[in-house]
Amino acid sequence: MLTLKGQELVYNTTLMLVKSIDLSSNFLEGEIPEEIGSLILLGTLNLWRNQLTGKFPSEVGNMHGLETLDLSNNRLSGQIPETLASLTFLAHLNLASNNLVGRIPSGNQLQTFTDLSIYMGNLSLCGVPLPRKCPEDDTFTATNAKPSNEDGSDKSWFYVSMVLGFVVGFWGVFGTLLVKKSWRTGISDSIPEESLLKLSSQLENLDLSYNHFRGHIPQSLSSLTFLSHLNLSYNNLVGRIPLGSQLQTLSDSSIYMDNPSLCGVPLPKCLGDDTFTATNAKHSNEDGNDNGALWFYVSMILGFIIGFWGVCGTLLLKKS
Known part of the structure; x- marks a missing residue:
C-alpha cells in the first residue's frame, strides 16, 4: 500500500515487476521492510539521504537482478548481511554515513568495490577494502599460528x-x-x-x-x-x-x-x-x-x- 497525495493505492501483483525505486532525499523514517526482498526484478534501489533506522535487511540478497544500491546517509545499524555477496550483478554500492559495524562480507562481486568512500562514516566497519583489520583477525591468526608453529618446527x-x-x-x-x-x-x-x-x-x-x-x-x-x-x-x-x-x-x-x-x-x-x-x-x-x-x-x-x-x-x- 502506498499513500500518495492523501490517496491510498494498493499494489498487489504489479509491485514485483518494479525495476527502479528512487526515494532519495526524503524524510523517510523507520526500518527497511523485509518484504523488499520480494522485488526480484528490481535493478535500482536508492534510499539515499533519509532517516531510516534498524538493521540492514538480509532479504536484499534475494534481489538477484539488483545493479545499484544506495543506502547512504541514513542511520542503519548492525552488520552488513552476508547475503549481499550473492548480488552478482551489483555494479554500484554506497553504504556511507550509517552506523554499520563488523566485517565487510567477502565475495567475488564485493571485492571489486575498492573505493573506500562507499563505507565512509561507518567507524566500526572493518575488513577489506578498509585498512582497519577486524579484532578477530588477530585472534584467528594467533590461534591458528600456534599449532602451525608446533607442527612445522622441524620445517x-x-x-x-x-x-x-x-x-x-x-x-x-x-x-x-x-x-x-x-x-x-x-x-x-x-x-x-x-x-x-x-x-x-x-x-x-x-x-x-x-x-x-x-x-x-x-x-x-x-x-x-x-x-x-x-x-x-x-x-x-x-x-x-x-x-x-x-x-x-x-x-x-x-x-x-x-x-x-x-x-x-x-x-x-x-x-x-x-x-x-x-x-x-x-x-x-x-x-x-x-x-x-x-x-x-x-x-x-x-x-x-x-x-x-x-x-x-x-x-x-x-x-x-
Missing part, C-alpha cells in the same frame, strides 16, 4: 639451516672472488699467435679487453690489414706494440689501457729490454696465478663443507 629449522648454509657456502667462494680481483675473469694466458694466424685477413673488430692475457702482443696481429677496431685494455700485456701499417692507424691509446708494461706507438717509447721485462712479468704472473688457484680451491672446499654441514648437521642433531 622451520630445516629452512633456517638451509639458508644459513647456503649463505656461508656461497660467500665462502664468491666473497673471495670479490676480494681478489685477478680471479674474476677466466682467460689468463698469452694471446695465441697461432689463432691469430688462422683468423681471416678480413677481420675488422677484435676485442680482448678485461681479461688476464700476458706476454707480448704477437707480431701476426699486424697482418690483419682490415682491422679497424681493436681493444686490448685491462690485461697484463708487456713489451713493444707490434709495428704495422694497419696497427699504426689505431692511434687511440685507450685501447691499450691498464697494461702498464706496454710501450711503443701510440704509447710512450720503450726504455728497457723488452725481453727482460716480458720474462719477469711472465714469471710474476704465473706465480700469482698459481697462488690464486690454490686459494680458490681451498675456499671452494671450505665453503662447500660449511654450507653442507650447516644443513645436514642440523638435521642430524635434531633427530625429530
Whole structure:
C-alpha cells in the first residue's frame, strides 16, 4: 500500500515487476521492510539521504537482478548481511554515513568495490577494502599460528639451516672472488699467435679487453690489414706494440689501457729490454696465478663443507 497525495493505492501483483525505486532525499523514517526482498526484478534501489533506522535487511540478497544500491546517509545499524555477496550483478554500492559495524562480507562481486568512500562514516566497519583489520583477525591468526608453529618446527629449522648454509657456502667462494680481483675473469694466458694466424685477413673488430692475457702482443696481429677496431685494455700485456701499417692507424691509446708494461706507438717509447721485462712479468704472473688457484680451491672446499654441514648437521642433531 502506498499513500500518495492523501490517496491510498494498493499494489498487489504489479509491485514485483518494479525495476527502479528512487526515494532519495526524503524524510523517510523507520526500518527497511523485509518484504523488499520480494522485488526480484528490481535493478535500482536508492534510499539515499533519509532517516531510516534498524538493521540492514538480509532479504536484499534475494534481489538477484539488483545493479545499484544506495543506502547512504541514513542511520542503519548492525552488520552488513552476508547475503549481499550473492548480488552478482551489483555494479554500484554506497553504504556511507550509517552506523554499520563488523566485517565487510567477502565475495567475488564485493571485492571489486575498492573505493573506500562507499563505507565512509561507518567507524566500526572493518575488513577489506578498509585498512582497519577486524579484532578477530588477530585472534584467528594467533590461534591458528600456534599449532602451525608446533607442527612445522622441524620445517622451520630445516629452512633456517638451509639458508644459513647456503649463505656461508656461497660467500665462502664468491666473497673471495670479490676480494681478489685477478680471479674474476677466466682467460689468463698469452694471446695465441697461432689463432691469430688462422683468423681471416678480413677481420675488422677484435676485442680482448678485461681479461688476464700476458706476454707480448704477437707480431701476426699486424697482418690483419682490415682491422679497424681493436681493444686490448685491462690485461697484463708487456713489451713493444707490434709495428704495422694497419696497427699504426689505431692511434687511440685507450685501447691499450691498464697494461702498464706496454710501450711503443701510440704509447710512450720503450726504455728497457723488452725481453727482460716480458720474462719477469711472465714469471710474476704465473706465480700469482698459481697462488690464486690454490686459494680458490681451498675456499671452494671450505665453503662447500660449511654450507653442507650447516644443513645436514642440523638435521642430524635434531633427530625429530
